[in-house]
Amino acid sequence: MKMPDPDQVIIARKAEIAAALREIVPGEGVIVEEQELKAYESDGLTAYRQVPLIVVLPSTTEEVSRVLAYCQENEVKVVPRGAGTSLSGGALPLADGILLGLGKFNRILEIDFENRCAVVQPGVTNLGITKAVEHAGFYYAPDPSSQIACTIGGNVAENAGGVHCLKYGLTTNNLLGLKMVMIDGTVVEVGGKHLESEGYDLLGLMTGSEGLLGVVTEVTVRILRKPETARALLLGFGSSEAAGDTVAAIIAGGIIPGGMEMMDKPAIHAAEAFVHAGYPLDVEALLIVELDGPEAEVDQLIERVSEIAKAEGATTLRASQSDEERLTFWAGRKAAFPAVGQISPDYYCMDGTIPRHQLAKVLTRMTELSSHYGLRVANVFHAGDGNLHPLILYDANTPGELEKAEDFGSDILKLCVEVGGVLTGEHGVGVEKRDLMGSMFTETDLDQQERVKCAFDPKALLNPGKVFPQLHSCAELGRVHINRGQLRFPDLPRF
Amino acid sequence: MTESLRPESDEQVREVVAWAVGEEAPLEILGRGSKRGLGRPLQTQRSLDLSGLSGITLYEPEELILRARAGTPLAEIEAALAENRQQLAFEPMDPGPLLGAEPGGGSLGGLLACNLAGPRRVKAGAARDHFLGFEAVSGRGEAFKSGGRVVKNVTGYDLCKLLAGSYGTLAVMTEATLKVLPAPEKTRSVLVLGLEERAGVQALSRALGSAHEVSAAAHLPAEIAARSAVAYIRDAGASVTLVRVEGTGLSVEHRCRALRAELADFGETEELHSHNSATAWTEIRDVGPLLGKGEAVVWRLSVAPTQGPEVAARLRAELAAQAYYDWGGGLVWLAVEGSEDLGTDDGGEAAVRRALGSGGHATLIRAPEDLRARVPVFQPQDPAKAALSERIKSGFDPRRVLNPGRMYAGV
Numbered sequence: 001m002k003m004p005d006p007d008q009v010i011i012a013r014k015a016e017i018a019a020a021l022r023e024i025v026p027g028e029g030v031i032v033e034e035q036e037l038k039a040y041e042s043d044g045l046t047a048y049r050q051v052p053l054i055v056v057l058p059s060t061t062e063e064v065s066r067v068l069a070y071c072q073e074n075e076v077k078v079v080p081r082g083a084g085t086s087l088s089g090g091a092l093p094l095a096d097g098i099l100l101g102l103g104k105f106n107r108i109l110e111i112d113f114e115n116r117c118a119v120v121q122p123g124v125t126n127l128g129i130t131k132a133v134e135h136a137g138f139y140y141a142p143d144p145s146s147q148i149a150c151t152i153g154g155n156v157a158e159n160a161g162g163v164h165c166l167k168y169g170l171t172t173n174n175l176l177g178l179k180m181v182m183i184d185g186t187v188v189e190v191g192g193k194h195l196e197s198e199g200y201d202l203l204g205l206m207t208g209s210e211g212l213l214g215v216v217t218e219v220t221v222r223i224l225r226k227p228e229t230a231r232a233l234l235l236g237f238g239s240s241e242a243a244g245d246t247v248a249a250i251i252a253g254g255i256i257p258g259g260m261e262m263m264d265k266p267a268i269h270a271a272e273a274f275v276h277a278g279y280p281l282d283v284e285a286l287l288i289v290e291l292d293g294p295e296a297e298v299d300q301l302i303e304r305v306s307e308i309a310k311a312e313g314a315t316t317l318r319a320s321q322s323d324e325e326r327l328t329f330w331a332g333r334k335a336a337f338p339a340v341g342q343i344s345p346d347y348y349c350m351d352g353t354i355p356r357h358q359l360a361k362v363l364t365r366m367t368e369l370s371s372h373y374g375l376r377v378a379n380v381f382h383a384g385d386g387n388l389h390p391l392i393l394y395d396a397n398t399p400g401e402l403e404k405a406e407d408f409g410s411d412i413l414k415l416c417v418e419v420g421g422v423l424t425g426e427h428g429v430g431v432e433k434r435d436l437m438g439s440m441f442t443e444t445d446l447d448q449q450e451r452v453k454c455a456f457d458p459k460a461l462l463n464p465g466k467v468f469p470q471l472h473s474c475a476e477l478g479r480v481h482i483n484r485g486q487l488r489f490p491d492l493p494r495f
Numbered sequence: 496m497t498e499s500l501r502p503e504s505d506e507q508v509r510e511v512v513a514w515a516v517g518e519e520a521p522l523e524i525l526g527r528g529s530k531r532g533l534g535r536p537l538q539t540q541r542s543l544d545l546s547g548l549s550g551i552t553l554y555e556p557e558e559l560i561l562r563a564r565a566g567t568p569l570a571e572i573e574a575a576l577a578e579n580r581q582q583l584a585f586e587p588m589d590p591g592p593l594l595g596a597e598p599g600g601g602s603l604g605g606l607l608a609c610n611l612a613g614p615r616r617v618k619a620g621a622a623r624d625h626f627l628g629f630e631a632v633s634g635r636g637e638a639f640k641s642g643g644r645v646v647k648n649v650t651g652y653d654l655c656k657l658l659a660g661s662y663g664t665l666a667v668m669t670e671a672t673l674k675v676l677p678a679p680e681k682t683r684s685v686l687v688l689g690l691e692e693r694a695g696v697q698a699l700s701r702a703l704g705s706a707h708e709v710s711a712a713a714h715l716p717a718e719i720a721a722r723s724a725v726a727y728i729r730d731a732g733a734s735v736t737l738v739r740v741e742g743t744g745l746s747v748e749h750r751c752r753a754l755r756a757e758l759a760d761f762g763e764t765e766e767l768h769s770h771n772s773a774t775a776w777t778e779i780r781d782v783g784p785l786l787g788k789g790e791a792v793v794w795r796l797s798v799a800p801t802q803g804p805e806v807a808a809r810l811r812a813e814l815a816a817q818a819y820y821d822w823g824g825g826l827v828w829l830a831v832e833g834s835e836d837l838g839t840d841d842g843g844e845a846a847v848r849r850a851l852g853s854g855g856h857a858t859l860i861r862a863p864e865d866l867r868a869r870v871p872v873f874q875p876q877d878p879a880k881a882a883l884s885e886r887i888k889s890g891f892d893p894r895r896v897l898n899p900g901r902m903y904a905g906v
């Protein structure tokens with residue numbers, strides 16, 4: 001993956017830039033030593049590494065504003081970073097750019113139970129929000145598996161999802177407001193404690209914008225009351241088709257479970273070996289279906305889903321009888337990534353989404369690709385919403401295997417697009433899928449997206465090299481192409 | 496006289512816009528025209544009428560998605576969903592009756608462009624939250640797309656969000672894909688009678704903060720309740736606070752019981768069953784039946800739920816106004832009566848903005864054209880946001896040919 005050529009002039013100015021930044025962020029908030037910078041050289045996509053020019057750790061919106069204004073004026077690139085758990089290289093540093101760490105923004109500013117929201121700083125972890133409100137029976141719904149570590153700012157930037165998103169929505173559906181700083185230092189407040197932000201939906205646009213439009217310094221999230229109860233079903237099937245049909249039948253039956261996750265045989269075996277959750281090992285596919293809500297309803301729906309699963313030929317069917325048992329069902333799924341990490345030196349996590357009915361076709365094709373590349377693959381799948389996480393197993397120490405894994409991954413993602421799906425469901429484009437954007441979008445589509453970028457950051461200083469395969473200049477993108485006089489007035493019905 | 500152009504293909508839409516760009520001839524973008532009276536009046540000589548782009552092009556109930564051309568009547572979409580016991584969970588309001596148009600006249604494109612929502616907004620979100628992808632023509636006369644047909648998608652910027660609520664000022668949608676959801680098996684509402692407004696909203700907060708999965712929460716002061724078509728509400732002779740639950744039969748009964756217990760200390764409680772409950776929420780959703788078909792100017796205020804009654808109280812001190820609350824207090828529908836007599840010719844605009852203070856925003860929904868031309872219809876933006884909006888507009892529509900000025904002057 002090629003990143004833009006570093007600007008040697010900026011690199012040569014390192015000392016001067018650091019000094020200027022120290023004027024803004026006092027004390028230890030500006031890091032320049034190679035040894036310390038190394039801690040920031042990669043995010044969750046560890047195959048890519050780059051030591052940043054300088055790390056800056058501001059602690060107020062005012063400091064962020066001044067840092068960005070300085071960077072804009074001096075044409076220094078900026079990469080925002082939360083906890084650095086991005087799996088698409090969204091927080092990958094630049095040799096000629098500063099890494100703006102939001103870790104010091106770690107305070108919960110306000111909890112407002114009556115209005116069912118919390119105002120937090122972007123460096124607060126996802127789980128940290130739930131921890132702060134659970135004493136009153138509330139929680140923050142989107143629950144990425146990385147929730148212990150990842151920050152709400154990173155969640156906003158990636159529009160993170162989790163296993164409960166089928167019923168409760170993604171990050172974008174659970175936000176009320178933002179405070180953000182634009183690259184020229186302007187502070188913009190969007191939304192608040194009310195349900196709709198005024199004017200263009202900047203809140204929606206910022207969510208999932210991968211740090212390319214602005215730096216988020218405050219987030220207002222919705223908090224929900226914990227469901228009265230939750231129960232899960234563990235269902236085993238002789239084929240992934242049967243599991244897929246079960247998912248379709250549950251939804252066609254008018255049931256939207258709190259979570260509905262599928263694992264294929266390799267993933268089941270890896271997870272079972274790792275956490276001993278009691279998963280059946282003689283099945284081809286495993287489904288975990290969680291129903292949450294009022295007790296009366298949950299018990300009724302557990303019955304209905306059991307009937308559906310039996311009709312589709314489930315060979316294992318266990319309904320959790322206690323919360324402890326429910327959590328055991330989940331333990332294997334939640335630990336699926338590290339579990340796969342145990343059976344292979346390295347793994348590469350993909351994140352495509354497909355229309356659900358294409359699952360069997362995609363899995364078959366993936367098996368073919370697996371033998372073509374000679375690499376194993378294990379699948380975990382947010383089955384309810386079609387979000388597939390194939391984990392490609394490889395060994396980085398074997399020359400050429402990483403490249404092979406990447407090619408395999410690209411083929412999988414292109415396959416997702418081919419069957420009507422998309423390149424990324426929740427991990428973001430980042431650097432990883434940047435060059436695949438053309439398989440989903442035309443040049444016109446991408447130009448229109450880049451024009452949005454131009455409205456926020458005309459010099460393309462915020463997180464360059466991510467998301468877009470090639471950057472056009474904003475002047476070029478702004479031009480209007482018309483063929484005056486050549487266009488005939490369309491011959492249409494008029495009234 | 497304005498001329499109306501009615502394309503029948505996406506390509507014809509592109510041709511019209513490309514022509515308009517070349518001639519710098521601004522267009523009014525119309526779905527089926529049901530919300531024409533919403534927003535600032537336009538100064539265009541031509542309208543682009545999308546009613547010729549009609550029809551559901553893809554509906555897969557078990558995948559929970561529906562795709563249709565932009566001019567498809569909403570009524571057609573709702574009928575197709577109902578056949579499969581599904582629905583648009585955001586419960587789009589039908590502003591037709593409020594704006595003096597026939598009910599049921601809206602289109603898919605209009606619904607998205609205005610980001611409609613209804614009482615279920617508190618649980619399920621608005622149109623924006625169910626908008627998965629689109630095909631459109633930008634104000635550059637170029638066809639482009641964004642999003643897709645799957646729920647989980649973070650590939651590129653979420654331009655669906657940007658188009659939702661852009662009132663046709665950024666691009667002309669030609670086709671859109673929506674997420675759809677199962678319709679509930681059963682619906683009931685719990686009523687609490689006789690609460691004053693602050694207590695009413697407190698009761699709503701408690702209900703929404705409970706584990707009973709409340710799907711709507713409104714408060715109707717006595718004079719508003721008296722206009723309801725539901726006898727129970729109309730004849731209560733007091734304010735009515737309503738909380739809705741939906742789900743399987745057993746669950747709905749159980750939760751109604753639990754909610755009545757939970758709200759008992761507020762006052763006397765009642766239950767509304769299927770038909771009455773549905774009628775009440777349709778009235779609350781569509782506003783028209785409750786705020787009267789008269790001449791009153793109607794505002795829509797979006798505020799922090801607990802602020803609803805405070806803002807209304809401040810307003811009533813200045814204006815002859817009636818209000819009711821949806822979204823747990825966070826949505827205030829306000830009718831300003833006889834503003835001309837009060838010596839204010841701004842439809843209460845200055846008072847409304849003052850009452851809001853720094854939180855929330857207000858939109859003038861129903862007003863005569865001259866008033867909508869005179870006062871800001873949408874919440875005025877601070878300079879930074881206004882400049883940003885203008886730059887976003889320029890990226891999509893540099894020559895200002897798509898509904899120019901519908902939201903803000905210059906946008």
Ligand SMILES: Cc1cc2nc3c(=O)[nH]c(=O)nc-3n(C[C@H](O)[C@H](O)[C@H](O)COP(=O)(O)OP(=O)(O)OC[C@H]3O[C@@H](n4cnc5c(N)ncnc54)[C@H](O)[C@@H]3O)c2cc1C
Pocket residue numbers: 043044079080081082083084085086087089090091102122143144145146149150151152153154155156157158159160161162163210211212214215216217337426427463
């Ligand atoms: C084991 C594991 C499991 C995971 N499971 C899930 C999952 O279930 N669901 C899911 O969605 N993701 C998952 N992820 C991916 C990752 O955790 C999410 O994308 C997360 O939202 C990233 O948050 P972060 O704080 O680590 O952000 P970072 O990795 O630091 O940054 C991510 C992006 O956000 C930008 N950014 C960060 N903070 C800000 C800010 N304040 N303002 C502007 N831009 C900012 C960065 O520039 C970058 O582009 C997983 C990752 C791992 C390692």
